[in-house]
Amino acid sequence: MAQPLFGLIISGRPIQMLEPVGNDPSQGKFITAIPQAESVNHIVVFLSQPIPEGFGAGVYFSWPDAAADGGGQQWIFLGFLSNQKPSAIYKIVKPKKDDSTAGVPGQTTALTLFGGVPFSSVAQLGISVESLAGLSAMGNPSTEASNRSSNEEFCTKMLENFCNYAVSFSVSNPANPNESYVPLKVVTNWYETFKRKFAADPNFWK
Structure with a gap:
């Protein structure tokens, strides 16, 4: 892949391009770190080039202290991109300490989604290229x-x-x-x- 497929814009910061997990873009998994995420209220995620027809890009967010029951990392589903909707703005809300979203359908997914990525001390944004039909069925939580x-x-x-x-x-x-x-x-x-x-x-x- 000549260039990363996905980019991230945070107000007041340089544009970040997501890197493929394991340096293997064919897996369809991309990720980037977001330092000092406590000061981030909104993010803009965009496609830098089209993705294959019939597929979409699931957008997932993980806080550094959002651990699943087994000690693994949780990923909160924010929504998805497609060739018809190549960019989106998402509001980032830090969960309360007593919040528990583990096991909520369509809201979180376990470490296996980005299995090659170790737990991070900073927030992370992950992109997973998945079937558009499956992503549509999950809805768009931010909307x-x-x-x-x-x-x-x-x-x-x-x-x-x-x-x-x-x-x-x-x-x-x-x-x-x-x-x-x-x-x-x-x-x-x-x-x-x-x-x-x-x-x-x-x-x-x-």
Whole structure:
């Protein structure tokens, strides 16, 4: 192979090209070390040349203290690249000390994935060329996590907007001064206004 297939970009650092495990690119396993990974929040991984049709590149990340039950190294699946998607941005989240991801399907894989690589004292990024169908079945955790985060943010913003609007129209209960109520018309008006704004611009709440 004339040049490494995969590159890594970390803001403020030189571009890193992944090297084949055991200096044998035919195995389809590539790796690079990431020193001072605690300061890294996002990484960009890219293809420097096309890969064979029908195959994708699984992107895996390993923290130096992420050890599996048997003392081996764990690799967290971040997502995958393909010729149709030659680059991607991944968010790196350091696991809590009491987190245990061992045995979670599609999230981690044992030392056998990059079996020729010894345990490292720094974080590592690994690329494994695998069937595109198999990688697609594993999903894209970073995208799914981003979607969940966006959905949570949307629900939070929507509820905050509704509560602030409704409370501003609250009326004291004459029969019990300690209680307040919101007229049904206020709720209806908020709903119609929110629906109209959302139809005009789905991102207005941001």
